[in-house]
Amino acid sequence: MARLVRYALSGGASALTHFAIGLAGVHVLHLRPVLASTAGFLASIAVSYLLQRAWVFRSTAGHALAGAKFLTVTAVAFTINTAVLWTGTELLSTPYPIVQPIALTLIPLINYSLNSRWTFATPTRPTPGRPHAGADPALPTP
Incomplete structure (x- = not known):
């Protein structure tokens, strides 16, 4: 919270x-x-x-990687805002003051989800003796 x-x-x-x-x-x-x-x-x-x-998020992710991911999420948010506004105002002829709050509700939810789970996520390290996610269990672990 x-x-x-x-x-x-x-x-x-x-x-x-x-x-x-x-x-x-x-x-x-x-x-x-x-x-x-x-x-x-x-x-x-x-x-x-x-x-x-x-x-x-108190992230230790490097600026190059986290910054690039953050800008990607920002571009997603911009695209969502544009799509919601275009659909609402142009296609459905809904007034802007009704449509913009819809986008302004969706965007923070999507941004938070993407930034917490991807942009600033703490990388998981494999537990010694256990393969990391995506590893082939048939191969021996180093």
Whole structure:
């Protein structure tokens, strides 16, 4: 349960980063909204990755591997968001304020599942004298 609370808090920090940088970009730097939001989104990815790796999942996975996996999960989330929004608003003609919350409910659930089980999962080590997962039981163990 504590990890879910940390995940929710890290998500809030990520969203706050996205929004704050977007606002600063528009109102302080006078950037176009899409550019400002893109900068905020990119910053939020960095905040989310760092908090999830170090605090939420307390992972020791290397940055190269974990970072690549995290970006893959982020791409999956983006694809899901796009598909849900397109299906809801374009195909079903449902108003955006009804459709977006559906995506915003699905995405954290999927992200948490993928990040906890794949991105930041602690690699299992074989027990001495027992084959590791995927090993051929007919072969002797080293």
